[in-house]
Amino acid sequence: MFKKLPGDQVSGLVSTTPDTAVVFRPAVVQTPAILTFLIFLGRLITGTVRLIWRHPVALAVPTVPVLLGWLYGWQAALITVTVPLSIVIAWALHDRDSFNHWIGRRLLAWWRLIWVYRRHWQSVMIVSGLGRHLRGRDYLPRLMRVRCTSWADEVTVKMIAGQSATDWSDRIEHLAHGFGARSCRVSIARAGRLLLTFPRQDPLAVPLPAVPIPEEAAVGPVEIGTREDGTPYRLKVHGTHVLIAGATGAGKGSFLWSTVRGLLPAVWAGLVEVWALDPKLMELSYGRELFTRYAADPAECADLLDEAVSVMQKRAGRFAGVQRSHTATVEDPFVLVLVDEVAFLTAYQSDKQLRHRISAALATLTTQGRAVGVGVMAALQDPRKEVMNIRNLFPDKIALRLDESEQVDMVLGDGARDRGALADHISPVPEIGAGVAYVRLEASPDPVRVRAAYVSDADIRAMVAAYAGWGEAA
Ligand SMILES: Nc1ncnc2c1ncn2[C@@H]1O[C@H](COP(=O)(O)OP(=O)(O)O)[C@@H](O)[C@H]1O
Ligand SMILES: [Mg+2]
DSSP: OOOOOGGGGGGGOOOOOTTOSOOOOOOOOOOOHHHHHHHHHHHHHHHHHHHHHHOHHHHHHHHHHHHHHHHHOHHHHHHHHHHHHHHHHHHHHHOHHHHIIIIIHHHHHHHHIIIIIIHHHHHHHHHHTSSEEETTEEEOOEEEEEEEOSSEEEEEEEOOTTOOHHHHHTTHHHHHHHTTOSOOEEEEEETTEEEEEEESSOTTSSOOBOOOOOSSOOOSOEEEEEETTSSEEEEOOTTSOEEEEOOTTSOHHHHHHHHHHHHHHHHHTTSEEEEEEOTTSSSGGGGGGGOSEEEOSHHHHHHHHHHHHHHHHHHHHHHTTTOSSOOOOSSSOEEEEEESSGGGTTTTOOOHHHHHHHHHHHHHHHHHSGGGTEEEEEEESOOOTTTOTTGGGOSEEEEOSOSSHHHHHHHHOTTTTTTTOOGGGSOSSHHHHTTEEEEEOTTOSSEEEEEEOBOOHHHHHHHHHHHHHHHHHO
16 A cells, blocks of 8 residues: 555565574564554644645635635636636736736746746756755755746755755756756855746847937946846946956957946046057047047057056045045046957067056056046956956956856856856857856845947947037037
């Protein structure tokens, strides 16, 4: 009647050694059947009470119509079904957002819990090695809860005691493929509990058109694209330095140009000056009219950087003892030093003296510029220390598509790739992957996937024309 467990065979075991006078027969205590049934009954009752306590609404939905139909005839049951159903359908058609928030996503979460996660839980856990099969029993992490957001499933799990978050982050690919998702992100919810994020759809799969030029002149965080969850991605530039790393064609340009675009009103208002260094002559030369200063030749670049250092030092002298942080004004505008392909000025520069001058100026700016309103935003292809020995002086780093998996941690810090920053897996097809990057936002150690809007040549021309028009009007 019951499944045989390993312990059940014990009573059949006898020692089989020949020539022994004594036969060992293990003592087996038989549990009376009534006891077993009582235990099962107890479990059934507690289970039912717990079910009613935990899911009153879900239980009421089928039981109320059945009960009413039984008491007052089928017409009553029909009314209790059709009236609420038509209200819910009308709601769904009329106001999809609030319907999704209150009902739609909860139903989806419930469906995905049973159809995707619970159904595959045991096999995925055992095959990936996160669960154990020991002496006929499964020891599995517990699937606690599934929540659906507009773009992803958030699954809370309770680890088996003794597991660590790294055990899970080492297996994000097993988890993603096991549950039919494109990727998986692991973060710690609290002691012993993890939050796994499985994206259902990708709002970043298509190129984003350039963000409209803001109305207001501000140096605050600049909106330059979209985050994975569909919300705007804003990049802080004032009071920090930003390093953008990405292979050729990864879309470093769209980060630079989106920043310039977002700061344009502030440039017009005189609150921001953009100084552009373009050693490859390919990227920033296109809109050089927009920049307060522009240099392409390495020697000119060195002069420009030295000048930025002297602006910074003069300001530091004036601010000393008066103010501790910078507020952009027309007298003391925020100076953003924009450097494309910075390695051409540092590592790949053949003139040794020039190379030292440039490296020293960059190091000085990045260590001391923040508080006096001088910021550096630099783009480069190869984030290795030999190429960019001052990469740790940039507080904010952005990892676009990279060639090697080791480079991800070089840019975003140790463990970033394990936490889901798969920058080496970003598609090299420009339509799908250019401008896609992983960043760390201030509040959290978990990397977030973003995509910068694409500022096309036509957009840049329009910006230049608008700038010229503004210059004449002023
Ligand atoms: N945000 C983006 N969205 C879509 N396509 C982009 C985006 N950024 C760049 N691209 C495409 O990728 C190509 C390479 O971009 P670019 O910025 O020049 O790369 P990088 O400077 O990193 O080598 C561009 O010509 C463009 O067609
Ligand atoms: Mg480029």
